[in-house]
Amino acid sequence: MSSSVRQRRPPAATQPADPGSPPNAPAPGRRGVPQLRSKLAGAGFLAPAVLLVGALLLLPFAATVHRSFFDDRRVSGFAGLDNYTLFFSDPVLTRSIQNTLMWVAGTVVLPIVLGLAIAVLTHSGGWSRVARLVVVLPYALSGAAVAVVWNFILTTDGAANQLLTSWGLDSFAQGWLLEWPGNTLVMIIANTWQSAGVAVILFLVGLQTIPPETLEAASLDGAAGWRKFWYVVLPQLRTVSVIVVGTSLVGGLKSFDLIWVLTQGGPGRQSETLAVSMYQETFLALHPGAGAAVAVVLTAIVLVASWLYLRRQLTPKGT
Template sequence: MSSSLDQRRPPLTAPQATPGPAGPASGRRLPRRLRERVAGAGFLAPAVLLVGTLLLAPFAATVHRSFFDDRRVSGFAGLDNYALFLNDPVLTRSVQNTLMWVVGTVALPLVLGLAIAVLTDGARWSRVARLIVVLPYALSGSAVAVVWNFVLNTDGAANQVLKAFGMDSLAQGWLLEWPGNTLVMIVANTWQSAGVAVILFLVGLQTIPPETIEAASLDGAAGWRKFWYVVLPQLRTVSVVVVGTSLVNGLKSFDLIWVLTQGGPGRQSETLAVSMYQETFLALHPGAGAAVAVILTAIVLFASWLYLRRQLTPKGD
């Protein structure tokens, strides 16, 4: 009975979906490249926001403040604060000292760090030598300044040693005359910062393939020629890092100078970093201090860009 009824029923069919009006973007997906860019922008957004809030916004405020005078109710001063670099002998000397710091704090750590790394690489006493050289880097700038104040003071260790060996004529007030005070502070800074250069160059030396050294020896290269034509070119990347870090650290050096001389005598040993502090917080000239900060930032960026562009450009370009 049931079988006959089943035979009479029409077969069940699935309802057909009626096509509706489709929008222009329905069923479409964003191109893969566009989706990757959107995802990348999403990941970068927090970092960009953080850098913009903590770095770019204060710098923009500093640039804005540099165009106003130093009165309590500030008025627009144009380029008057920047003209001080041409008219104020203190800021002129500060620029000279800053250029001396740039040359000294880049050249000395680079040369000394490379020399110590090459001489101690593979030696039995290399660990002791590295510890002695690297240890000052663990000290703060203020602590280094206290140590060197003990050495460079008028009655300090340097003059005492000279007098003990009968060289009284060479004893002097190391921190009392320009440019000698700037030069000895650069030496003190090098004593602290050379340790990082040694570590970086040692790492670079260990990454050099030994096959290149062996091939140079088989070709007859030895001594200075092997170092200059084989080893040194393979330390190019490390040299870029050493010069970059030394350049930035030298330009923003403050604590060492402040503890040793406070920019004196007569503000003769100031760098731009010290002059920025003097003008802003001691002389209460925020407009002039902001102009010094802008000039210092421009020097750091330009020097870094100029060096990195030259060193990181491919040889064929």
């Protein structure tokens, strides 16, 4: 054999590639580096918001919870649960809870019913835009401005009594804001006049998102009028209804400005809600421990009620 012929050597043995790994995959030790960087970057973007929420919400709430366990003397001593037992022994706080429950019921039911009815009636028609403007306009006003308007109507010599007198209905004229529970009921109506606007807006958005094909199919199947609304339209407004009820629930629990301007919780603290009682106890009666306890209870009620409602409504069917 010629010396020019070179003997070929077998190629060096190589480890077979992992069939499950993609080509040019990074080494196992380096795979977690991009994920770690991504998590650190996300944490960096969230950190300012978390710190801001902690500084403005969580820390004051923790301080309020701490203050609720101390009495109201100049040199505060530990009082345990004494401030919380006032809800069972103080008739003012007992009436405040009753008024709060009335506000929750009224501010949830009335805006929902009226908002949905007005949205359906003004969804189409020549005067729909004007009607929407009339209903939605009060929502742009502040609670104090709404209270000033209704104070002009509901005082003893106000527009309501003057109108009844001019119609010969003097027997129906009364001090609308001077007796419980009538004063609470008329304030709930005043609040509904303002808050129904946002319900109308949200329900109109929900109605506009319903596919026309669904309504046409329902009409072809013979559904019309109330049956069409109940079985076709209303189920498709479920998500919007969750939002409206949730916002109305929270708004009813923390109602303050309208009540304070109209009655200041009177007469005799009979029309107070928990939000008004919190202000009265803390700043007027100079009972910061009792006021802190009211604030803690009110916050707990808002959180629990919102969580229970949203958990029930947003849970997928069948789970």
